[in-house]
Amino acid sequence: MGGILSGIRVAMLGGDAREVLLLEELLRQGAEVRTAGLGDLPEQEGCTCCDDPLDAVQEAGVIILPVPGIKAEGIIHAPRARQPLHFTRELAGAIPAGTPVLVGVARPYLKEMAAERGWQLVETAEMDEMAILNSIPTAEGAIMLAMQELPITLHGSEAFILGLGRIGFTLARMLAGIGARITIIDRGASDRARAYAEGWPAFTFTELAAVIERADVIFNTVPAPVLTGELLARTRPDVLIIDLASDPGGTDFTAAAALKRRAMLAPGLPGKVAPRTAGRILARIYPALILKCLGRL
Structure with missing residues (x-):
């Protein structure tokens, strides 16, 4: 052969x-x-x-x-x-x-x-090539989950994206394309500058507590404990959290359950959706x- x-x-x-x-x-x-x-x-x-x-x-x-x-x-x-x-x-x-x-x-x-x-x-x-290509089905799957779980349209919603890496950027562009109001949270000055260039407000993680109550839906892409119980307590009771980071994610799911916040861990979406x-x-x-x-x- x-x-x-x-x-x-x-x-x-x-x-x-x-x-x-x-x-x-x-x-x-x-x-x-x-x-x-x-x-x-x-x-x-x-x-x-x-x-x-x-x-x-x-x-x-x-x-x-x-x-x-x-x-x-x-x-x-x-x-x-x-x-x-x-x-x-x-x-x-x-x-x-x-x-x-x-x-x-x-x-x-x-x-x-x-x-x-x-x-x-x-x-x-x-690897950059694989991660960038996989960001497309990941973003589509995340949007599908949000549409299924939210009682409102993504159009006009306040969508927070934690981490403007390969998945975060693709997801932000797709959400913006259907009319969501995007807010980026990222620790990197260069990524926040890129968000600014796209017209998306951007904040550091230390600033997140001051703005998180605005979010209708939060998409996390950071594989580190960034959505702590303290931050979750500041979210709206009807917020939806979709954690796309690899297991165990970046959300304190125990605190989310105690606070009755809807939070789901959704890694590996390309192979599922x-x-x-x-x-x-x-x-x-x-x-x-x-x-x-x-x-x-």
């Missing part, structure tokens, strides 16, 4: 609909792929479905883990699998040092193993990334 990935053996452990699309692209570009925990797949040339992850990683030159990664107890994100899939110490021992291990988000459990074993761990969710688009993003980025990791690009 020809293709730029010809001769490269890839092990895919777990995954959802996104990884199914990625698998198809890897095969199209000539890779030999062994999967475990990706569910029942149609028979395809170059693809072997394994019941045991240990079989999948044998002689693999690249390991691909799901975008959500591995939970603290070693459970691999594998909603298509017949039974829970575990990343065990035995499995880690079968992956040689120097092997590229691609994952969206690496939690401490995986980082510790990677450091011990000397793998080439690559967190793809933090637009899995085909999210899969195409992986298919666009991973082949060249694999070649780069293997020193072939």
Whole structure:
């Protein structure tokens, strides 16, 4: 089989609909792929479905883990699998040092193993290209949630966005496009200047307490404890909080519940609201990334 990935053996452990699309692209570009925990797949040339992850990683030159990664107890994100899939110490021992291990988000459990074993761990969710592309389905999903939960239209609403990074900027532009009144909260002077250039009022986190009571909806993108109980107590009783940061988010959900504020943690929206688009993003980025990791690009 020809293709730029010809001769490269890839092990895919777990995954959802996104990884199914990625698998198809890897095969199209000539890779030999062994999967475990990706569910029942149609028979395809170059693809072997394994019941045991240990079989999948044998002689693999690249390991691909799901975008959500591995939970603290070693459970691999594998909603298509017949039974829970575990990343065990035995499995880690079968992956040689120097092997590229691609994952969206690496939690401490995986980082510790990677450091011990000397793998080439690559967190793809933090790569600019992937993060910017994924900000589109993330923003659309966040807006969908807000429309479902709010008793008012987003048009004319006071929408606060905490963090003007890649997701925050895309979300702000979409919300502004449907008529929401945007307020940006960001610690960076350059990001606040960018907000000013777009016509959005911007404040620091130390100034948030003075203005937060205006918000109809708050979107948090900061993976740090920024929405504290003290701040939540200053919000309107009918405020809606949508936390887009990676688990555990940046909101004190215990305080929110005690204050009877509606707050939801909504990480990983691309794979939930637009899995085909999210899969195409992986298919666009991973082949060249694999070649780069293997020193072939």
